[in-house]
Amino acid sequence: MADLQDDIPDTTEVGEDDALPEDPFPSQPASLRRAHTLLAAHPVADGYSGLPWALRHLPWYDLELGEAAIDTDIPRMRAGHVGALFWSLHLPEGPGGDRATTATLEQLDQANSVIEAHPEGLRRVRTAGQIIDARNCGRVAVVLGPAHATALDDSLGILRVLHALGLRVLTLAGTAWAGERGLTRFGEEVVREMNRLGVLADVSGASRATTERALALSKTPVLCTRSAARALRPHPANLPDELLTSLGAARGLCMVPLTAEQTGPTVHDVADHLDRVRDVAGPDCVGLSGTYDSGAAHPRDLADASRYPHLIAELLRRGWSDTELALLTWGNVQRVLRSADFTARAAQHRREASNAKIGELDAP
Numbered sequence: 001m002a003d004l005q006d007d008i009p010d011t012t013e014v015g016e017d018d019a020l021p022e023d024p025f026p027s028q029p030a031s032l033r034r035a036h037t038l039l040a041a042h043p044v045a046d047g048y049s050g051l052p053w054a055l056r057h058l059p060w061y062d063l064e065l066g067e068a069a070i071d072t073d074i075p076r077m078r079a080g081h082v083g084a085l086f087w088s089l090h091l092p093e094g095p096g097g098d099r100a101t102t103a104t105l106e107q108l109d110q111a112n113s114v115i116e117a118h119p120e121g122l123r124r125v126r127t128a129g130q131i132i133d134a135r136n137c138g139r140v141a142v143v144l145g146p147a148h149a150t151a152l153d154d155s156l157g158i159l160r161v162l163h164a165l166g167l168r169v170l171t172l173a174g175t176a177w178a179g180e181r182g183l184t185r186f187g188e189e190v191v192r193e194m195n196r197l198g199v200l201a202d203v204s205g206a207s208r209a210t211t212e213r214a215l216a217l218s219k220t221p222v223l224c225t226r227s228a229a230r231a232l233r234p235h236p237a238n239l240p241d242e243l244l245t246s247l248g249a250a251r252g253l254c255m256v257p258l259t260a261e262q263t264g265p266t267v268h269d270v271a272d273h274l275d276r277v278r279d280v281a282g283p284d285c286v287g288l289s290g291t292y293d294s295g296a297a298h299p300r301d302l303a304d305a306s307r308y309p310h311l312i313a314e315l316l317r318r319g320w321s322d323t324e325l326a327l328l329t330w331g332n333v334q335r336v337l338r339s340a341d342f343t344a345r346a347a348q349h350r351r352e353a354s355n356a357k358i359g360e361l362d363a364p
Contacts, residue, residue, distance in 0.1 A: 035312035036081070042326040043083030043135065044308050045333035047225045047255035047287055048146070050088050050294035052111045063118050071292035074121035074140065076306035083135050083330065084125070086169060086225065087111050088294070089147035101158060104151035108144065108165050115142055124166060128337035143337075145169030146202040146225055149178055154186070154358040156193050163197045168337075169223060170199050172214055173206040177358060182209030185361040188217055193354045195219045198344030200336065205237055212243075215250045219347070220340040222252040226289050228263045229276035235262045241280050248281030253336050255287040258311070259296040267301045271314045274328070283324045287332050 028036075054070050055061055066073045077085075089107040091100065115122045123139040125131050134141035146169035152158050154177070159170070172178040177187035191214060194201055201218055203211040204226045214222050224247065230238035239247070239254060247254055254277050256270065257263065263270045277286045292298070292305055301310045312325060320328075 029313070031313040031316045032309055034316055035309040038316075038322055038325055039081035039309060039312060039329065042330040043081045044085075044288060044290075044329045045131075046082055046085035046292075046305070047223070047253075047289035047333070048088055048257065048291050048294070049085045050090075050292065051085075052087050052089065052107055052114065053092065054293035055114060056110060063114070064121050071298075071304040072290075073305075074118065076304050077121075077140050079306035080304075080308040082140060082290075082305055082308065084131050084141035084143060084333065085290070086143045086145060089145060089151075089167070090171070091148065092295070100148065100150040101153045104147050104162070105165075107147075108162070108167070111142070111144055112166070126166060126168065127341050128334050129341075131334065131337070143168050145200070146171045146204075146223075149173065149175045149190075152190070156190065156354050156356060159190065159193060159199070160197065160353065163199055168199060168340075169202050169225070170194060171202040171204060171206075171225075172210055173204070177362065178206065178210050180207045180209065182207065183213045183217070186356065186358040188213070189354055189356045189361060191217050192351075195340075195343055196347040196351055196353070198340045200340055208243065212246065215246055215252065218250075220343045221336045222247065222250060223336065224252065224254045226257045226259075226262070226291060227254055228256045228273040229280070232273055232276055233262060233264060233269075238262055244277060244280040248285040251285065251335075251339075252281075253285055253287050253332055254281055255289040257289045257291040257296070258298055258302045259291050259294075260299050261296060264299060266299050267311055267314050270299055270302065270311060271318060274315065275318065278320075278324065278328075283327055284332060284335070286328055288328065 049072060051072050058069060061067050063073045066075045089104050091103050115124045121140060122142055123134040125134055125141040125143060131141040144166040147167055148171050177184040191201060195218060200223050201214050202223045202225045203214055204224050226237060228238045230240045256273050256277060258270055263273045274286060290305055301307060315325060
């Protein structure tokens with residue numbers, strides 16, 4: 001029960017004029033001091049980090065000391081109050097077939113090597129409870145995923161192998177069974193098996209038909225790890241209000257990326273998108289994706305993983321409550337992971353592992 005209690009947001013409001021004991025930031029504006037105080041209790045669960053791929057190109061690195069060549073290291077995560085982050089296993093060159101499987105396995109191996117090399121700062125986790133444990137031990141929790149669905153090579157067996165190696169999130173896009181026309185019968189079986197295993201579905205970049213079918217079919221909340229509001233910025237990866245409404249109704253999670261291309265060039269633009277997603281999908285269905293070390297340009301004042309307090313300070317100035325901010329930074333990701341864990345345990349008692357083949361289910 002201890003970890004469940006730790007997960008409940010503290011709804012105590014911190015007033016603008018409240019005296020903060022032993023204030024570590026006495027010279028900062030009140031909203032920024034309040035942001036640090038709130039994040040100390042409810043750190044950021046960052047929905048997308050490209051760090052594993054970025055580190056492949058460095059001849060030597062030490063995340064504990066800090067690395068100027070990347071956006072994310074342990075000192076900056078601590079300064080930004082990052083408590084957990086999802087490490088993307090996406091592949092910039094986009095290999096297909098067997099090469100996609102091999103490359104994803106290499107990414108998993110690289111991620112595990114990085115974590116093992118930094119035991120005082122990082123800890124690999126699989127469950128919501130393990131995230132709490134890592135936080136209580138002063139470590140940043142690392143969730144492996146999203147990976148691209150092409151890594152499955154149309155095999156549910158490979159899905160189970162990747163899950164056994166730690167994969168928790170799979171992006172449903174760009175395959176024969178998750179395309180412009182939506183999920184095929186095999187695609188639906190993939191989602192059912194993901195539910196049974198506890199692998200979350202990510203619909204970032206997926207077609208509208210695939211997104212709608214995944215929302216209707218999945219027994220666990222669906223993620224959108226890199227989407228902002230299309231009503232504010234007509235980027236193809238951003239979601240229209242209708243899909244944001246559907247995502248909210250399904251208790252999914254839209255994780256707004258901190259990229260200039262999708263949200264705009266300033267912290268105010270990012271806050272506008274967070275306002276919109278909160279208002280349309282609901283405060284239970286909005287989260288954050290730093291999208292650091294992915295090659296994307298970031299808004300001013302949000303250049304690296306240390307800058308989250310500046311975004312939270314802007315939201316405080318806009319009237320976001322402490323409860324809403326605790327959900328945004330930490331609580332909503334915990335809810336989604338707990339739901340996936342619970343559903344998987346229940347499904348494994350009811351359903352055997354599926355050995356369906358794409359040629360059988362999607363035969364013309």
